[in-house]
Amino acid sequence: xxxxxYVTSFVLQWKIGLRYRLAVLAGLVAQMWFGAISLMAYAAxxxxxxxxxxxxxxxxxxxxxxxxxxxxTLLPLGCLPAIGEAAKSGAIVYDLLRPxxxxxxxxxxxxxxxxxxxxPRALLLALVAGPLAALVGLNGWSLAPPASFEAALLALxxxxxxxxxxxxxxxxxxxxxxxxxxxxxxxxVGTPLAVLLSGMxxxxxxxxxxxxxxxxxxxxxxxxxxxxxxxxxxxxxGGVVTALGIQCFWLLALTMIGRFWxxxxxxxxxxxxx
Amino acid sequence: xxxxAAIEVRDLRKTYQVRDGGSWRGKTREITALDGISxxxxxxxxxxxxxxxxxxxxxxxxxxxxxxxxxxxxVRVGDLVPxxxxxxxxxxxGVVFGQRTQLxxxxxxxxxxxxxxxxxxxxxxxxxxxxxxxxxxxDLNGIMDQSVRQLSLGQRMRAEIAAALIHDPEVVIxxxxxIGLDAPSKLAVxxxxxxxxxxxxxxxxxxTHDMHDIEALADRVIVIGHGRILxxxxxxxxxxxxxSERILEADFTGPPPALFLPDGAVETERGTRSVTITFxxxxxxxxxxxxxxxxxxxxxxxxxxxxxxxxxxTRFYADHAS
Numbered sequence: 001x002x003x004x005x006y007v008t009s010f011v012l013q014w015k016i017g018l019r020y021r022l023a024v025l026a027g028l029v030a031q032m033w034f035g036a037i038s039l040m041a042y043a044a045x046x047x048x049x050x051x052x053x054x055x056x057x058x059x060x061x062x063x064x065x066x067x068x069x070x071x072x073t074l075l076p077l078g079c080l081p082a083i084g085e086a087a088k089s090g091a092i093v094y095d096l097l098r099p100x101x102x103x104x105x106x107x108x109x110x111x112x113x114x115x116x117x118x119x120p121r122a123l124l125l126a127l128v129a130g131p132l133a134a135l136v137g138l139n140g141w142s143l144a145p146p147a148s149f150e151a152a153l154l155a156l157x158x159x160x161x162x163x164x165x166x167x168x169x170x171x172x173x174x175x176x177x178x179x180x181x182x183x184x185x186x187x188x189v190g191t192p193l194a195v196l197l198s199g200m201x202x203x204x205x206x207x208x209x210x211x212x213x214x215x216x217x218x219x220x221x222x223x224x225x226x227x228x229x230x231x232x233x234x235x236x237x238g239g240v241v242t243a244l245g246i247q248c249f250w251l252l253a254l255t256m257i258g259r260f261w262x263x264x265x266x267x268x269x270x271x272x273x274x
Numbered sequence: 275x276x277x278x279a280a281i282e283v284r285d286l287r288k289t290y291q292v293r294d295g296g297s298w299r300g301k302t303r304e305i306t307a308l309d310g311i312s313x314x315x316x317x318x319x320x321x322x323x324x325x326x327x328x329x330x331x332x333x334x335x336x337x338x339x340x341x342x343x344x345x346x347x348x349v350r351v352g353d354l355v356p357x358x359x360x361x362x363x364x365x366x367x368g369v370v371f372g373q374r375t376q377l378x379x380x381x382x383x384x385x386x387x388x389x390x391x392x393x394x395x396x397x398x399x400x401x402x403x404x405x406x407x408x409x410x411x412x413d414l415n416g417i418m419d420q421s422v423r424q425l426s427l428g429q430r431m432r433a434e435i436a437a438a439l440i441h442d443p444e445v446v447i448x449x450x451x452x453i454g455l456d457a458p459s460k461l462a463v464x465x466x467x468x469x470x471x472x473x474x475x476x477x478x479x480x481x482t483h484d485m486h487d488i489e490a491l492a493d494r495v496i497v498i499g500h501g502r503i504l505x506x507x508x509x510x511x512x513x514x515x516x517x518s519e520r521i522l523e524a525d526f527t528g529p530p531p532a533l534f535l536p537d538g539a540v541e542t543e544r545g546t547r548s549v550t551i552t553f554x555x556x557x558x559x560x561x562x563x564x565x566x567x568x569x570x571x572x573x574x575x576x577x578x579x580x581x582x583x584x585x586x587x588t589r590f591y592a593d594h595a596s
Contacts, residue, residue: 008392016380094376096341098393099365267343267357 005100010112013082017116024120027073031125035069039141055205055212059144060232064203066143067228070125073117074162075198075223076169078190080110083174084183092178096266103259106174111167118163147233154240155231161247162223168254169194169219175262178269199225205234213237219250281315281338281445281477286347288333307333308344309501315494320471320478322492322509330501331481335449338479339369351445365394368443370434372450377422383433384418387440394441401440408436411466428459435463439470445477446470452487464490485580489513497590504590520560521581522551524567525574533570539563547574552581 039062046058056064078084083106086092095102126143133142146152173186195201197220204215204225215221216236226243229236236243288308293301308330315321325331336342337349340356340363349356356363370376377386391401409415412432417425425433435451448467452460468491470476480491488495488509495512497505505512521542524530530549533541538557543550553563560578567573 002395004395005393008389012378012381012389019380089374091374091376093336093339093341093371093374094369096360097339097364097367097369097376099361100393101361269342 005098006104006108009105010108013080013109013112014116016082017113018120024117024124027117028121028124028128031069031072031121032128035065035125035129038065038069056203056234059140060234061203061206062141063144063232064199064205064228066125066129067231068198068200068203068224070122070129071118071224072200073121074114074166075194075200075220076114076166076173076190077194078170078187079173079177079183080106080113080170081183082109082113084177084186087177087181087183102266103171103255103262107167107171110170110174111163114166114170115163144232146231151231151233154244155227158227158230158244158247159224161244161251162227165219165222165247165251165254168251168258169223171258171262172254175258175265179265194220194223197221198223199228205229217246219254222247222250280317280350280352281313281321281479282348282350283314283334283338284312284348286311286334286337286349287345288330288337288342289345306501308337308347310347311498311501311503313496313503313506315477315479317477318471318475319493320467320480320491321494321496322488323479323481323496323498324483324488325498325504329498331498332449334498335447335479335481339367339447340364365441366443367445367447368438368441369447370431370438370449370451372431372448372453375422375430375434377430377433377437379423380421382419382421383414383425383436386422386433386437390437390440396441400442404440404442405436408439411469412436413462428455431455431459432462435466442474443476445479448478448480448482450482451480452482452484460484460486467491499590514556518554518556519581520553520555521579522553522560522563522567523577523579524549524551524570525576526570526572527574528572531570531572533567536562536566 042058042061042065046054046061079087083092083095086095095105098105129143130145133139146155169190173190176186177183197215197218199205199215199221204221205212207215216225226236226247230240230243238245286308287306287310290305290307291302292305293303311330311334313321323331323334333342337344338351338356340360343357351363351367354363377383378389381389387405390396391398396404409418412435414429414432414436417429417433422430422433431451435448438446451467452463455463464487467478467480471478478491480487482488492509495505495507495509496503497512522539525548527547529546530544533549533551535541535551536558539551539553541549542552551563553560564576564578567576
């Protein structure tokens with residue numbers, strides 16, 4: 001078995017992603033805007049309740065928000081658009097006609113699409129929210145550097161695992177799109193689910209005590225919440241082992257169950273029309 | 275040259291479950307798409323697969339391509355069962371669905387072919403040879419660097435055929451490859467398929483609604499209707515019997531008069547200013563029929579043609595229903 005087709009699939013989606021440079025810029029502006037509004041809200045809340053012992057400091061909440069905003073497009077918001085379109089038009093039959101492992105083939109495309117969208121934005125946003133913000137004197141509002149060199153390394157590993165988890169969830173949406181012959185349902189359900197459960201809307205550490213640990217155990221926490229906590233050196237119950245363990249568990253579970261479900265779907269798929 | 279694989283189909287059945295009303299509350303019903311078909315296509319033969327819409331052609335083609343699992347029956351393409359050895363099977367077939375595109379809209383034709391080279395793991399040397407040969411035969415050199423979205427339908431179809439053949443498939447399945455094409459493009463596609471078989475001994479299964487495709491290409495014709503095989507014979511044999519029929523349309527300047535037709539011709543349609551006559555040229559040669567009609571008053575124009583394939587098949591089915 002050769003790895004070449006999967007690399008090709010990755011490179012193809014990456015190229016298509018980079019073709020839309022204007023979208024990167026527009027997205028960046030939108031994310032800066034949302035980020036700034038969230039920061040002001042946090043600042044207001046924290047300043048009016050100085051005696052509450054919050055699980056995150058204001059500075060941590062700000063850094064958390066900036067990184068979440070940078071990785072907005074890394075979230076599994078729905079199926080891979082190309083697969084959704086193919087499901088609708090019926091061109092999906094050609095995917096089944098390729099001598100490749102369909103899971104790996106779609107996974108590499110999904111991963112490339114997520115990274116192709118997220119990485120350029122994340123780099124730009126990190127530059128603007130980090131050193132540039134500090135230079136113009138917005139030190140208190142900027143993205144803080146990693147807690148330590150070790151934290152940075154751990155976060156990097158964790159971010160990579162997070163990207164794979166996200167791509168695996170996208171794979172589940174791809175299967176839903178193939179089954180329903182439309183991408184729309186996956187966006188309608190996938191977007192709110194991902195935004196809420198990833199900590200994008202409200203950082204997971206700020207949820208009430210009873211919900212906090214449960215939220216850490218669901219797969220969406222592994223996409224960006226866990227990597228961000230490692231980056232900031234925030235305590236996680238059970239430490240680094242739990243953090244990476246949760247991620248590995250979900251990656252494995254999503255892949256194994258997803259593959260099984262996909263094979264079932266393919267063997268029962270009844271493609272309509274000529 | 276590799277030896278091409280034969281296709282062998284035995285007692286193939288496929289039923290679909292459909293839900294009335296399209297919602298989960300509807301009652302499920304079983305629809306039989308294929309009701310036990312058997313046929314063999316020897317290596318290196320071009321077989322035409324014809325029948326009206328909904329006859330089961332597409333279902334059969336999807337099963338042969340390995341993307342659909344039959345309810346029962348056996349299929350062998352070469353030594354493989356398509357749906358059991360999907361990856362090995364699809365690596366040595368090439369498929370063109372005339373109504374779908376397999377090239378990537380955002381990429382140029384050349385980029386798309388290069389991608390397929392990676393997907394099918396075609397060695398660089400063989401890839402270069404195949405690409406140049408296909409570009410020459412399908413006249414693609416002028417459009418190699420254009421993105422697929424900018425191609426005309428005819429150009430795109432030629433590129434699609436090249437895409438399906440870049441990995442030297444032993445069996446080629448063409449599902450309506452000439453649909454929507456203009457005359458020169460159709461001729462180019464037909465010439466190419468003929469050469470492909472002659473030069474490479476490729477086995478070809480072709481579905482079409484265009485009788486001229488069948489006439490130009492097929493050694494054998496398999497007629498399918500309501501999920502069953504109605505006829506499976508060499509093209510000449512089928513032509514001599516069923517496909518020999520011609521239709522004659524006569525236009526009149528006023529209401530058409532009552533016709534008394536000689537043996538071998540029947541009136542099949544009557545309009546306010548025209549009459550359609552179906553005749554068998556072996557029993558009643560066209561000149562005789564024309565001579566017979568030319569004495570009629572108010573006759574404006576006469577046209578002789580072939581009945582549409584659907585019409586032949588529909589009648590064929592009616593004849594074979596019992």
